[in-house]
Amino acid sequence: MEIDIAIEQTTEPRPRPTEENLGFGRYFSDHMFVMEHSQVMGWHAPRVVPYQSLRLDPGASVLHYGQALFEGMKAFRGDDGRVRLFRPEMNWKRLQTGAQRLCMKAPHLDVFLQGVLRLVRADADWIPSKPGTALYLRPTLIGSEPFLGVRPSEAYIFYIIASPVGGYYGDSVEPVKIWVEREYSRAARGGIGAVKAGGNYASSLLAATEAKKRGFAQVLWLDSCQKKYVEEVGTMNVFFRIGDTVVTPPLGGTILPGVMRDSIIQLLEARHIRLEQRPITIDEVTEAHDKGDLREIFGTGTAASVSPVGVLGLSEDRLLVVNEGRPGPIATELYKYVTDLQHGRIPDEMGWMMEVPGI
Ligand SMILES: Cc1ncc(COP(=O)(O)O)c(C=O)c1O
Incomplete structure (x- = not known):
């Protein structure tokens, strides 16, 4: 199913790190994918926007009771110039299982995948190409309802951010x-x-x-x-x-x-x-x-x-x-x-x- 995802291009591109010394998770790309869930509207307003802070009430459940789940996956630039993801539906499945365990709702597979694909496309020039590098993707699901009683949040935010990375323990395969x-x-x-x-x-x-x-x-x-x-x-x-x-x-x-x-x-x-x-x-x-x-x-x-x-x-x-x-x-x-x-x-x-x- 094709999902209507609004795209707002950044007008202030972020400084690009060099590929030699990316490390892990130190830099963030120009855009992010975000959408919200409410009891009345369900998941709504999926969009790719310039990378920015979230608007979060200080009473949001994630900040007090830790209703937070994330995923970790990568987009790789192939030697042939094509960009590929590795088994992304497995990450969605785990998000889905995690959402049930933490009493949240995860987006459907279609929305998850299209969110990932649109973000990777929007930030394609952030995907490094040196051996060992990739664009790391961090889908994240949080409880956003401002309410201090201990019960599951009734509102969520799902977002995906991206970070160009080198090897995890440095750029080599050292033991x-x-x-x-x-x-x-x-x-x-x-x-x-x-x-x-x-x-x-x-x-x-x-x-x-x-x-x-x-x-x-x-x-x-x-x-x-x-x-x-x-x-x-x-x-x-x-x-x-x-x-x-x-x-x-x-x-x-x-x-x-x-x-x-x-x-x-x-x-x-x-x-x-x-x-x-x-x-x-x-x-x-x-x-x-x-x-x-x-x-x-x-x-x-x-x-x-x-x-x-x-x-x-x-x-x-x-x-x-x-x-x-x-x-x-x-x-x-x-x-x-x-x-x-x-x-x-x-x-x-x-x-x-x-x-x-x-x-
Ligand atoms: C605690 C823990 N175990 C195992 C893994 C490996 O999982 P995956 O192969 O899906 O990255 C991770 C994630 O990176 C992790 O955080």
């Missing part, structure tokens, strides 16, 4: 150092860890800050109950290669169902690499390392696609070095495959890429 977090938790059973709620990230900040002070890039999250089972790595899903088997924790309510996790599972299956989705303890990982069977650890996510882990910090005086601190062959091959696919260098056998028309 990262990860701290095994034993005190703080990201998510608990029955909570909101399986949806992309802003609150999950608020709860993760202190652990990440302390890990950085110790010289680690991020943390390995363990289950909140027994501090035994591995769940995620920073803002990525996690995979271990033990012997010739790849193991990843099963989704069970506390782990975010990553778009890249799903994609990597499909790619491993297509390559006939033995994959187990099962609970895995940090002790099993340690024992596998000590026996010489822990061959690779890698995280997966939109931001970094596939990110090898070179060192796991079990404690102040016990570091596990994985594959001599170098990227392993499976992570390397998957990273290359996904990057080539996203940049249109290989045929899209999986049917995952959506081309942005009109660029």
